[in-house]
Amino acid sequence: MTAPHRWSEETLARARDLIARYPERRSALMPLLYLAMAEEGHLTEAGMETVAELLGITPAQVLSVASFYTMYKREPVGRYLISCCTSISCHLLGSDELLAAIEDEAGVPAGETDPDRLITVESVECIGACGGAPAVQVNYETVEGVDPEAGRELVRWLRKARPEVIVADELQTLFGGRTGFDWAIPDDEGAVGPYPAFGPLGTAGRES
Amino acid sequence: MNETRLVTRRMADHPADSHTIERYEATGGYSQARRSLQMGRERLVELVKESGLLGRGGAAFPAGMKWSFLAPARPAYLVVNADESEPGTYKDRQLLERDPHQLVEGIIIAAVANEVHHAFVYVRGEYARPARRLQRAVEEAYGRGYLGKDIFGSDYDLEVVVHLGAGAYICGEETALLNSLEGHRGEPRLKPPYFPAATGLYGKPTIVNNVETISNLPHILELGADGFRKLGHPEDTGTFLFSVSGHVRKPGNYELPHGITWRELIFEVAGGLREGRTLKCWIPGGASAPWFVPADHLDLEITKDATGRAGSMLGSGAVVVMDDTTCVVRAAQRIVRFFAHESCGQCTPCREGTSWLEMILGRIEEGAGREVDVDVLLDVADNISVGLAWPPRMTTICPLGPSAVSPVSSITRYFKDEIMAHIHQAGCPLR
Known part of the structure; x- marks a missing residue:
């Protein structure tokens, strides 16, 4: 057995803060699983053991929950996770062709990661962007109205620019088309890894 | 046809900053919350109710x-x-993105x-940006003393926690x-x-309400029960x-009163179909709902009851429009695949049945369908949702299984010829 990865003091403090928000400790399990992913890039056994220890439950209980939800990645994924929606509304407007273009440009089929560990492509169910179909997410930041050629450009851009932070508005400007509603308000926060960027988890980017 | 804006009013009038607490308060925001403290539960x-x-x-x-329970x-x-x-x-x-303070x-x-x-907002994990907007609004509200200890200077405490899900459709089911x-695992x-109002979160009485439902409350306090009723349909x-999507010219979220017709919604509000295309069918209330077709349903009034009497539901308000280029077998298979993927696996009819429906539709679409497949589909569907009744006679813990039956009952009812053409031509007749 390898030595377990030690969480940074900052992350441990965040974990304690999250636990304190809930009337019962175990409710912090989902946010803590995201913290574990942010620490190591994906959910490792050591990460799940740490979560179990912090919550006073067993690693098996943690695994039982982690394995239920698709966003907890228990295998390594690329720095950029491209999630292509192929549910009904996106399907009607060409998501299969878009997925094929992205797979082809990335050089990997859905569900796999390129050899550089830079890009993972996946086919996902509805991401709530149906009015701007077909839509994709990069590290859970949404781009709407993406045609196959724009999908290819997105992959090429990720490879070339290697952005530190994935910002939805930037992606939308560069690669998007029609949106389901007027986004109106630009956002400069974004994702720094293949997990959702959300303040209390400490992952929102471009913070000064 | 103009929208009747209530919950989307502020974002339309003040697109650049409708999400900020400054704009929210400048447009009357939080005055109804203050009033509610004077009113009390009863x-x-x-x-x-009124x-x-x-x-x-x-x-x-x-x-x-629900509240009274x-x-x-x-x-x-x-x-x-x-x-x-x-x-x-x-x-x-x-x-969430445009008016989180509401x-x-x-x-x-x-x-x-x-x-x-102690309140919680459970935001789906894929909604990172909406969750950030809401979190910022919650923090602003704490900052002004509208959340936390002694809100608005009263002796009422209220903590609000924004909680992120992690990619499981079934977690939309309240239990x-x-x-x-x-x-725990998101199993119903x-x-x-386990009715939440009696035995909910941590076994305690719990109210579970949707975002749009809650967003209406400040307006109900402002307008009064009569003013709110007057905006809509009597029932x-x-x-x-x-939420209109699919093959229309103007997909989008439209805020409207009930009581208009499907013809008005699809052809006027959403701009109709693209050049040279005709309407084949539509889903009136999200992927779980049985489909509607122009011959039978275009001039129906859009209300909960009228939609229910016609054998479907308004559900979450998602209207998915399909034109004549749509292969209904492929569309149905795509929806069934969703439910098969999202089944939590507790109930055998759903766990096993949804996967079989997906496989059989898949083989028909690929040209490997057999003459008996329509009967097999209906038999499997009947094992998930007895008699294919709508609303379903529940034989599973939650409605996910019966939801997967909706596209199957719809295409076997309205588009049997197209299914048989797939089987007889060993492939999709639309390609």
């Missing part, structure tokens, strides 16, 4: 009645369902009405959501005994957010 429950507000998450249950034991909890995942639905995302004010009102001091929030609970009060 008057608030009565007001919401307003006729129906839940906007899909089940259309009367919101005031809350068991007397305390603590009680409020959980806002922002796990918007019904394929075709993206209205709550817009409310939701926070609604939460305060709902909390006071139900004597709740699955509660399990998930407790740190058996009702009875279906207030406004309703329709």
